[in-house]
Amino acid sequence: MLSNFLSYIFQGISITIAVTLVALPAGLVLGLGLALVNTYGGVWLKRLSALYSLLMRGVPPVVLLFILYFILSGNLVNLTPFWAGSVSLGVISSAYQMEILRGALLSISGGQMVAARAIGMSRLQAIQHIILPQALRIAIPPWSNEASIVLKDSSLVYALGVPEILRRAQQLSATTQQPLLAFGAAALIYFVLVFFVNRGLDVLAKKTRLPTQHA
Amino acid sequence: MDSPILQAKNLTKIYGQNVIFQDISLDVYRGETIVIIGPSGTGKSTLLRCMNLLTPIDSGKIFLNGKEITARDANEDKVRQQIGMVFQNFLLFNHLTAFDNVMIGLSKVKKMPKAQAREKALYELNRVGLSDRADHYPGQLSGGQLQRVGIARALAMDPSVMLFDEPTSALDPELIGEVLGVMETLSREHMTMLVVTHEMGFAREVANRIVFMEKGSIVEQGAPDDLFYRPQHERTREFLWKITELYGKKEEKS
Ligand SMILES: Nc1ncnc2c1ncn2[C@@H]1O[C@H](COP(=O)(O)OP(=O)(O)O)[C@@H](O)[C@H]1O
Ligand SMILES: [Mg+2]
Numbered sequence: 269m270l271s272n273f274l275s276y277i278f279q280g281i282s283i284t285i286a287v288t289l290v291a292l293p294a295g296l297v298l299g300l301g302l303a304l305v306n307t308y309g310g311v312w313l314k315r316l317s318a319l320y321s322l323l324m325r326g327v328p329p330v331v332l333l334f335i336l337y338f339i340l341s342g343n344l345v346n347l348t349p350f351w352a353g354s355v356s357l358g359v360i361s362s363a364y365q366m367e368i369l370r371g372a373l374l375s376i377s378g379g380q381m382v383a384a385r386a387i388g389m390s391r392l393q394a395i396q397h398i399i400l401p402q403a404l405r406i407a408i409p410p411w412s413n414e415a416s417i418v419l420k421d422s423s424l425v426y427a428l429g430v431p432e433i434l435r436r437a438q439q440l441s442a443t444t445q446q447p448l449l450a451f452g453a454a455a456l457i458y459f460v461l462v463f464f465v466n467r468g469l470d471v472l473a474k475k476t477r478l479p480t481q482h483a
Numbered sequence: 484m485d486s487p488i489l490q491a492k493n494l495t496k497i498y499g500q501n502v503i504f505q506d507i508s509l510d511v512y513r514g515e516t517i518v519i520i521g522p523s524g525t526g527k528s529t530l531l532r533c534m535n536l537l538t539p540i541d542s543g544k545i546f547l548n549g550k551e552i553t554a555r556d557a558n559e560d561k562v563r564q565q566i567g568m569v570f571q572n573f574l575l576f577n578h579l580t581a582f583d584n585v586m587i588g589l590s591k592v593k594k595m596p597k598a599q600a601r602e603k604a605l606y607e608l609n610r611v612g613l614s615d616r617a618d619h620y621p622g623q624l625s626g627g628q629l630q631r632v633g634i635a636r637a638l639a640m641d642p643s644v645m646l647f648d649e650p651t652s653a654l655d656p657e658l659i660g661e662v663l664g665v666m667e668t669l670s671r672e673h674m675t676m677l678v679v680t681h682e683m684g685f686a687r688e689v690a691n692r693i694v695f696m697e698k699g700s701i702v703e704q705g706a707p708d709d710l711f712y713r714p715q716h717e718r719t720r721e722f723l724w725k726i727t728e729l730y731g732k733k734e735e736k737s
Contacts (some may be wrong), residue, residue, distance in 0.1 A: 383574035387588040387640055388564030397591050402578045461635060478578055480622030 276440060277453050280433035284461070287354045287422040287432060292415055294358025299365025306366065307373045308395065312388070317366070324363030330424050332360050337428055353425035361418050368414060372407035373399065380459055405476050412469035416462045488551060488675055489534065489566075489644050494543035496529055498553075503529050505700035511644060514673035518686040518707075521696035522722065527679045528571075530696070531646045534677070535566040548643060564592060566639045567637030567645040571652050573629040575621040581608060581632045582617040585639045593640070607635040611665050619719040627658030631665055638669075645669070683726060687711060695719045 271360040324332065336356035340347045347355065376399050384394035426435035437454035441447040487510035496503040504526040511517055519527050533537040534545060536552065536559045545553045550560045577586050586604035589595045595603065608614045613632035621629060630650055637645060647666065651659040663685050670676055670689050680686065687695055687707045694704040695716075703710065703719045714720045 280565050350637065379570070379574040380576065382537060383570065383576065385560075386563055386568040386570075387636065388559050388592045389588070397587060398576050405578065409730075440503060452575065478622060479620050 270312030270417040273440060273444065273446075273449070274453060277433060277436050277450070277457065280431060281457060281461075282352070282434040284419070284457075285432060287350070287357065287425055287430070288415075290351070290354035291357035291361055291422065292418050294355060295365045295414075295418065298359065298362035300369055302362060302366040303369035303373055304395065306370055308391070312393040321363045321366055324360060325367075329357075329360050329421055330427070333424050333427070335358065336360075344387065348426070349430050353428045353430055354422075357418060358427070359423060360421075364414050364417070365411070368407050369403065372403040373411070375406055376402050396450045405478070406474075408469060408473040408476070412435050412466050412473070415465050415469065419462055419465060420458060455480045485584065486514065487511055487550060489677070490546040492532075492544045492546070494530070494533060494545070494559065495541050496526065496533055497541045502699060504696075505701075509700055509701070511675060511677055514598070515676055515691045516670040516674075516676045516678065516689055517692045517694060518690040518720070519677065519679045519694045519696055520681070520683075520686060520726070521702075524700045525696050527696055528648050531568070531648050531677065533678060534646060535563050535568055537568075538562075540661065560592075564588075564640050565643050567640060567642035569630070569633050569637055569645065569647045569650050571649040573621075573633045573653070575629055575632055575636070576623050579703070580620055581613060581617050581624065581628075581635075584621075584632055585635045586639050588636065603639060604635075607639045608632070611635045612661075625658060626654045627661045630654065630662045632661075633667055635670075644675045644677065647676065647680070649679050649681070651680065651682060663686065681726060681729075683711075683723075695722065715727070 302317045302320065305313045306321075309317070333356050335351050335354065336359055337349075339345070340352035340355060341349065347480060380398050380402065381391075381394050382396040385391070389397065423434040426432060426438065429435070433454050437450040441450040444450065489511040491509045493506060494507045494564070495505045504517065507530065509517075521527055529538060529655060533540045536545075540553065543553070544551055547565060549564060551557065552559075575581075577585065579587060582604055586600050589600035589603055590597065592599075605614060608617055611634055613628060613631055613635065616624060616628055616632075619628075619633075626630065634645075634650075648719050650666070651662050659682070666676070666678070666685070667689050676703070678685075678690070690707050692704060693707050695709045695710065695714075695718075697701045697718055703714065703716050704713075710719065711723065714723065
């Protein structure tokens, strides 16, 4: 009985992970593009990307999710709830990831660009080979935080009927009249997932840390 | 003497309302070591940065090997490959080892085959006496070592001219010698060099010509002996007097 109960929730894990694995990289690609445009682009690109970030971060994720969902599963494009929800979460996350990466890009001293240009690199080469490798290292800890937020926010797609962990917990709670057990199990699973994501990224940060004399 | 390798003609640089320098002309000949001296805030750094197009000039022309590099259609990235630059604060790439700092220009800019690039990078590191520090990151090197890697990085591109902007100003006194030593060797090997420095000993012994700049213009230039012992201008005399007062004691000690 209990094992049936748990295994039903467990089946949602792979969907939660799948949603996160779509949303997080989508947000990264979009966020990185926005951060680069905002840092190195012309005046208008800067303004547009800043406005995008302001709007996206100024509205609750769940409200944005509904808006984006109805766009992505409408007449123009028609994605399944899973894809529409995951992509929407990615778009929402892109604004936060943009800010993280923008901060990291700005923290690299201007001298690095000057030195790269001085040996004949183009701006693009300098960004690719000199600025980004340093900025991405710096971005790992705040990005780890955003990764766990996206993982937790993946639960929002339950509202679209995607059978991930929270959706299943809710169904069980209703049918078994055991809300504490159902949502408790869901909470525990999220906690363990978040824990391992943060741990994994900690390891990555340590592995890529640059040696210094005083370390 | 043949035609200049690097030639600045009537350069003017303006930042906002401030004229940094006006109508500066300078000919640099092959194999020459020119030392630029002058009070700080005079525009020496700006002049060097204009020479390799890191900073745009407001008027005038610059020629490299007879070709105008300030022309509209000049390829700035190609030009900078031919003009090496060494910075006061080193500006090594922080995420790369000494070896990779030297090699990255060869592999990414010159697109040299890997084996050849590695060989060349090792050769340049060896030239500045740092082959045993190849796998060290900038965070693990002393100031003198950082600057020598900076020199190797610039040399690796096989530039026609090397620009040095106060290469020893950020160094502890006991580390200055190792950098000046490398520069002196380069000068002996007839590298064309344009050096901004306050190291008067280096200027006297190594330079072929000294240029005294003040308030955005070249006041006087000439052979070290002429400039040091028979300066034509009162301002040159005053500056030299001040600078020996300031740095002379340190030199006597070493
Ligand atoms: N990016 C800049 N924007 C505005 N003013 C500048 C800039 N860089 C340098 N200057 C000004 O130009 C003048 C000359 O500076 P610089 O070339 O560094 O002199 P030096 O190297 O001889 O000490 C200084 O007054 C400095 O404040
Ligand atoms: Mg200066």
